[in-house]
Amino acid sequence: MRPDFNQVAKAALDSLDRAIFEDCGEVGDITSDALPLGNVYARGTLLCKAQGVIAGVSLLPELCALKRLPDAQALEATVIVKDASVVSAGTIAATIEGPARSLLVLERPLLNLLSRLSGIASLTARFVERVSGSGVAICETRKTTPGLRTLEKYAVVCGGGTNHRYGLYDELMVKENHLMLGALSISETVAELRSAYPTKRLTLEVENLQQLEEALGLDIDCIMLDDFSTKDVERAVALRGRTGRTSIIFEISGGVTIDNVSALAKLGVERISVGALTHSAKALDMSFKLTR
Numbered sequence: 031m032r033p034d035f036n037q038v039a040k041a042a043l044d045s046l047d048r049a050i051f052e053d054c055g056e057v058g059d060i061t062s063d064a065l066p067l068g069n070v071y072a073r074g075t076l077l078c079k080a081q082g083v084i085a086g087v088s089l090l091p092e093l094c095a096l097k098r099l100p101d102a103q104a105l106e107a108t109v110i111v112k113d114a115s116v117v118s119a120g121t122i123a124a125t126i127e128g129p130a131r132s133l134l135v136l137e138r139p140l141l142n143l144l145s146r147l148s149g150i151a152s153l154t155a156r157f158v159e160r161v162s163g164s165g166v167a168i169c170e171t172r173k174t175t176p177g178l179r180t181l182e183k184y185a186v187v188c189g190g191g192t193n194h195r196y197g198l199y200d201e202l203m204v205k206e207n208h209l210m211l212g213a214l215s216i217s218e219t220v221a222e223l224r225s226a227y228p229t230k231r232l233t234l235e236v237e238n239l240q241q242l243e244e245a246l247g248l249d250i251d252c253i254m255l256d257d258f259s260t261k262d263v264e265r266a267v268a269l270r271g272r273t274g275r276t277s278i279i280f281e282i283s284g285g286v287t288i289d290n291v292s293a294l295a296k297l298g299v300e301r302i303s304v305g306a307l308t309h310s311a312k313a314l315d316m317s318f319k320l321t322r
Contacts, residue, residue: 033184033193039092041180042143048177049139050098058100062134070130072320074137076144078111078121079315082152085188086144086181087123088113099136101129114151114188123316130320137318146178147185148314154189154307156288161295166302167192168291169281173305182308194303195231202232203254216241220248233281242266246275252301257284260297267298 053059076087090107093099105128111117126133157168170186171194172179183193195201202223204216212219216234223232233252236242239262245253246269255266263282270276281301282294294302 033180033187038180038184039089041178041184042086042089043092043095043097045143045178045181046093046096046136046139047098049142050096050135053139054098054135059131059135062131067130067134070322071128072130072133072322074126074133075122075319075321076124076126076140077317077319078117078123078148079119079317081118082116082148082314083155083189084111084115084117084123084314085113085147085151085185087111087148090124090126093126093136096136099132101132104128105132105136114190116155130322133320137320141316141318143181145313145316146175146311147181147188148316149311150182150185150308151189152314153311154186154191157291157304157307158190160288160292161302164295166295166299168307169194169301169303170307171283171303171305172197173309175308186307189307191307192301195233202227202230203235204233205235206237206256216244217248220250224249235283238262239265239269242269246270246273246278250278252279252281254281254283254303255299258282260293263294263297263299 087109090109093105093107094103096102105126107124107126109124111121111123117123154168161168168191170183170191174182187193195203204219209216209219214222232250233254234245234250235254235256236245237256242253255263258266267280270278270280279301280299281303282299283303286294286302286304291302
């Protein structure tokens, strides 16, 4: 599932508006406002200072709709490198021209957002490259920055990854705590959910082969193998084959690193979810140099 560009653009505008308010409050940029910059126009050059994958730059033409930025409608963005492109150090990704005061306010919030998203895309691309040729999808999790989920999931797609569910509202997922708090068996839990949502995609997290054996006899779409050892993943795949339930997707979750993902992708599963894509990605080094 690829994020809708209009939704991503709206999320970017909302995020930048909040970030600008954090910087300016109700008062504004008191340094720039006190200087004779009212009639000064400038150009900002977005420079990539490290190799990586770009995410968020294609959204720049939407900046004219920013609510909190002074003279936002006077900004003109030129995208040179589109999202999902691989860049090297020294690559100019975009330029923005407009009132100097607006560019001075925009500089830091914009860099914070684009470097964050590009860092996620870059890390995702590394994982995707490690499983190349296996047919295994690399997915993120719900371990996203509060308020940035739509954007961070977009960044994962820019890096070649595949989006997991967006939240608690669009897919059913049964985890350990649901079973414990509901005091129902796996079969009873799935029956309750199928009664309420007969057509929703349903994922079940299992923690051992005994739970897996029960799950393979149920009306579910995906089984998440949570913290399974390599040997147990192999046993799980073999068990699925013997039961003939090969239409059920297997997903490995927990303990996945850049060092072991390649080996995990060879075990016969369809998906690997990696929390690190969004909670541990290093920001891509970028700068926004202003000139008159």
